[in-house]
Amino acid sequence: QSALTQPPSASGSPGQSVTISCTGTSSDVGGYNYVSWYQQHPGKAPKLMIYEVSKRPSGVPDRFSGSKSGNTASLTVSGLQAEDEADYYCNSYAGRNTLVFGGGTKLTVL
Amino acid sequence: QVHLVESGGGVVQPGRSLRLSCAASGFTFRNYGMHWVRQAPGKGLEWVATISYDRSNGYYADSVKGRFTISRDNSKSTLYLQMNSLRADDTAVYYCAKDESYVSSWVDYWGQGTLVSVSS
Numbered sequence: 196q197s198a199l200t201q202p203p204s205a206s207g208s209p210g211q212s213v214t215i216s217c218t219g220t221s222s223d224v225g226g227y228n229y230v231s232w233y234q235q236h237p238g239k240a241p242k243l244m245i246y247e248v249s250k251r252p253s254g255v256p257d258r259f260s261g262s263k264s265g266n267t268a269s270l271t272v273s274g275l276q277a278e279d280e281a282d283y284y285c286n287s288y289a290g291r292n293t294l295v296f297g298g299g300t301k302l303t304v305l
Numbered sequence: 306q307v308h309l310v311e312s313g314g315g316v317v318q319p320g321r322s323l324r325l326s327c328a329a330s331g332f333t334f335r336n337y338g339m340h341w342v343r344q345a346p347g348k349g350l351e352w353v354a355t356i357s358y359d360r361s362n363g364y365y366a367d368s369v370k371g372r373f374t375i376s377r378d379n380s381k382s383t384l385y386l387q388m389n390s391l392r393a394d395d396t397a398v399y400y401c402a403k404d405e406s407y408v409s410s411w412v413d414y415w416g417q418g419t420l421v422s423v424s425s
């Protein structure tokens with residue numbers, strides 16, 4: 196049950212794009228298409244942004260997109276806006292009905 | 306809409322017990338798996354436990370196995386977490402979370418969390 200690996204921080208200017216990686220193993224990210232991404236603002240509960248690698252829930256802007264290659268998943272935020280500044284966490288199903296989260300990435304909009 | 310409200314958090318001494326509750330509404334509770342996820346102060350999210358839709362099985366992170374028990378009462382649409390032998394490193398905000406499936410795939414909704422502080 197080792198945490199998925201995310202970069203601690205990422206940044207970009209308004210209007211730019213930024214990509215956050217999430218690296219696991221063949222037992223989690225690489226083994227299932229159940230990768231999800233969550234946005235968390237300070238003091239708030241996490242919010243689902245991406246599920247099943249690349250699907251967006253209703254209400255999430257299409258500026259947010261997800262992908263996966265092998266054991267690494269990625270979240271891309273295009274056209275950065277000030278309100279995108281938050282912590283982002285990846286999550287994967289890890290078999291035997293368990294889940295594993297990434298360590299989180301603090302996204303700063305410069 | 307989906308609403309998850311946790312309760313039962315507070316300050317507790319090391320070695321003592323605490324039971325968290327999560328009242329669910331806005332969806333057919335008995336059809337979905339449920340999770341507890343925690344977040345220590347200033348830290349990331351950590352999956353704690355999962356229970357299947359029909360209460361038949363609970364699944365646990367190694368860090369809590371043997372000390373915590375997840376359960377649910379489908380007649381009351383309520384999820385529970387019994388926490389025994391609490392330690393300082395159990396201090397965290399505990400979130401109740403709904404799964405998209407009948408057991409475990411991904412979390413689609415979260416509660417607002419309840420703070421558990423383990424301190425002497």
